[in-house]
Amino acid sequence: xxxxxxxxxxxxxxxxxxxxxxxxxxxxxxxxxxxxxNADLAYxxxxxxxxxxxxxxxxxxxxxxxxxxxxxxGFTYTYKSDTRTLKKVRGIYTRPKIDYIWRFGVSLMDxxxxxxxxxxxxxxxxxxxxxxxxxxxxxxxxxxxELSTTLSAICYDGDSLKxxxxxxxxxxxxxxxxxxxxxxxxxxYYVNATIIQPIKLFxxxxxxxxxxxxxxxxxxxxxxxxxxxxxxxxxxxxxGASVRIAFITIGTEKLGTFLGFGDTNGxxxxxxxxxxLGK
Numbered sequence: 001x002x003x004x005x006x007x008x009x010x011x012x013x014x015x016x017x018x019x020x021x022x023x024x025x026x027x028x029x030x031x032x033x034x035x036x037x038n039a040d041l042a043y044x045x046x047x048x049x050x051x052x053x054x055x056x057x058x059x060x061x062x063x064x065x066x067x068x069x070x071x072x073x074g075f076t077y078t079y080k081s082d083t084r085t086l087k088k089v090r091g092i093y094t095r096p097k098i099d100y101i102w103r104f105g106v107s108l109m110d111x112x113x114x115x116x117x118x119x120x121x122x123x124x125x126x127x128x129x130x131x132x133x134x135x136x137x138x139x140x141x142x143x144x145x146e147l148s149t150t151l152s153a154i155c156y157d158g159d160s161l162k163x164x165x166x167x168x169x170x171x172x173x174x175x176x177x178x179x180x181x182x183x184x185x186x187x188x189y190y191v192n193a194t195i196i197q198p199i200k201l202f203x204x205x206x207x208x209x210x211x212x213x214x215x216x217x218x219x220x221x222x223x224x225x226x227x228x229x230x231x232x233x234x235x236x237x238x239x240g241a242s243v244r245i246a247f248i249t250i251g252t253e254k255l256g257t258f259l260g261f262g263d264t265n266g267x268x269x270x271x272x273x274x275x276x277l278g279k
Contacts, residue, residue, distance in 0.1 A: 008069060015042070033132055036127055070113070074109075079102050109178060111201070113172045116171070180195075190217050224243065230253060
């Protein structure tokens with residue numbers, strides 16, 4: 001089986017800082033010495049950049065500042081058991097429930113971006129030789145636009161506009177490559193293995209954390225139970241749980257947080273309702 005899903009996206013606002021390189025030393029008081037800097041600052045914010053931050057007029061009431069497209073695409077191969085035998089039930093020949101022995105899937109998820117042209121700015125800052133800067137100067141700023149122009153003047157010999165490289169930005173979605181293998185151990189018992197690896201396709205992108213997950217589970221017509229064990233961001237080991245009763249499913253990937261064991265590094269819970277309209 002193969003499938004593609006196309007999505008239209010709308011964006012309210014965005015802000016991104018990429019610090020590729022930064023070296024500095026504290027000098028005297030609030031003075032720092034910036035030895036080198038290579039960074040990007042891009043944004044499309046719900047404020048008027050030239051209005052004082054203390055003014056009510058600073059807020060921009062525009063609802064949507066960006067739009068874009070994205071797609072998901074995937075392929076699944078299923079190895080099924082023999083399904084040729086028909087059974088006679090109440091005088092009607094029917095094919096028995098088709099169950100698989102194993103299946104493998106590969107997919108690319110969230111391939112796309114949101115482009116912002118409304119109230120947007122893309123700035124690049126570069127310092128290659130040491131310079132002194134008093135951080136108290138930021139206390140004198142009255143509007144947001146002074147931040148970008150001041151940083152530009154610091155980096156480019158007093159030129160407050162040189163850092164601005166574009167008046168639009170493009171922010172990529174958290175694109176991931178996913179590999180899944182699902183195996184039917186015996187009757188209603190299964191085990192699933194999943195690998196999720198983030199892929200950066202654009203200069204500015206939201207990043208999803210990499211994960212490796214193994215989930216043994218039990219499935220029946222009215223009841224499901226799964227216990228996912230995941231290695232989140234190649235750093236945190238997590239135990240989760242998922243329970244389905246009829247059409248209601250509730251679960252979490254961080255069961256340890258609720259039970260009070262392990263390091264607390266976040267919590268989540270999800271609930272879903274699924275109804276079938278026909279066989």
